[in-house]
Amino acid sequence: MNKRSFLLYGASLAAAAGLNTACSTTRGASGSPSAQRHEIDAAVESSLARLFKENASARELVASAKGVLVFPNFVSAGFIVGGASGTGAMRKGGKSSGYFRMTEASVGFLAGAQSQGVFILFMTDAALKSFEASSGWTAGVDGSITMFKVGASASVSTQTAQQPIIGFVLTNGGLMGSLSLSGSRITPLTFN
Template sequence: MVISCLTLPVVASSKAELNATVKETLSGLYDESPAARTLGKEAKGILVFPKIIKGGLFVGGEYGEGALLINQQVVDYYNTASASVGLQLGAQVRSQIVMFMTHEALETFRNSKGWEAGVDGSIAIAEFGVGETIATNTVQEPIIAFISDNKGLMYNLTLEGTKMTKIDK
């Protein structure tokens, strides 16, 4: 008997649709977190994945497509993908925004042939304190990520093992 896992889309929306959802996703984050807006103004580059679909039945995976913004302009397109094995069942959709706070972190990412979180660079997941301010230790990191689903910002997640690769769109 063969059990198949949930399949993930191979290609996302058109370039125009992706650009629109990237800007909408970033705007939504800024509306939800003024602290994220402040960080966004300081970021050297912002990588936005509006929709990452994760699913699995024993074997799982996730996939999404997004765009890298520099000075609020789309400069490149990327996909993100990862796989997992273990007890799992179901599906989830989330958004992910990665801010590169230093030129060095951004250039390392852009010059890679396939950048893997936790191997090629460490990503700090934004943690919020009193009054929705971002924790001081997070703000000092060179790469900061925000993850959200339809219920709002999510905490205590890891992106280690997630590979991000430049694509043509």
């Protein structure tokens, strides 16, 4: 690794660490763990309702998924070097079964900040068990996420629906199909 690559990599990690600390739906030490969980659950419910309103096919997929990770406010920010972070919950049978943090570092032509909802659907028992057995899971390394592709009728393609892990990204402009979550790291969330 040359010096420039090393510096860019280090700056990316620093940006992600800063976002990891600063951009969170939990309130840190000021709220009780119960209050923090409740806040995440409320944001998850709101994000799912918005997703279902945006695309009717999503409701059917979420209902058939073995588990659904929802990150209601995945915030990305930076200027050339940036990162993203957000907290969310694993939903099984309509209830939260665990809480997680997702982080990502990036280098490239970027400037500004945005918040988006990220939904990761585990469609098979094997995919869900692999995720749950890890202490930290990286998209693209520990499992591939097939991103939702919006067709002309705004429905999920048959090919997408048959994948073990499906991802949706919901921005203020609607569903995005071209975004990649590869390299995003998901770890269990600990409450203060």
